[in-house]
Amino acid sequence: MPDLTLPTEPELPLGRYALMHRDYLENHKRVTYLNLLTSGRLNAHLHQTEQTALHRLKLLTKQLCREQGVTEELKEKAPMQWVGMMNSIRSQAEEAILSELIYN
Template sequence: MLLEMCKLQRMHKIASLQENPQLRMIMAENNPKGVTIMSEITYTKQGDYLIPDLTLPTEPVVQFGRYAQMHRDYLEQNKRVTYLSLLTEGKLNAHLYEVEQTVLTRLEQMTKQLVQAQGETEELKEKAPMQ
């Protein structure tokens, strides 16, 4: 939340600086390629205040498995800055999906390795399923 507030304050300062014609000229001189520094921000008036109309990038709603939920909880509790960064950039769901797929792949590999280490085969499973 603090990170979002800092970004909003910085964006508001840049927007107010761009309204000054002298500063606009200086910025144009220092930006010869014409790269857009920031897109236009719209405001909604509420009482005496102008509130910026900002929204987070939309991510599709996805049901995650056990491991993605565990990783999200870990990030929330122990790596708060990383969690907020991924959340505000709109990359949290993609990151959690990647973690879920990685864990499932590793789990499958480990299961195969354990089966091979114990010498179990399909024939043994058919002959003595309880052993």
């Protein structure tokens, strides 16, 4: 019997987007998942995906705020409207990230 063991990977913090991407790879891109797992690069790949998603979320949120006129002035004058607009912007940005990075 061969003694098969997986290479040790450094422990990296994995957030929400990394875990969603791991689940997607495991269930829909099985060969890619197994290749990353057996080569010892899965955690690094997931960590990089998480960092990219967070960076992209920040950039998209700023861009959408600029485009839709959501400012600090609006936050002071109409806080409930600002919260609603920010929730909408965040949802739009997350939807883009999920389709571009996580489920791809």
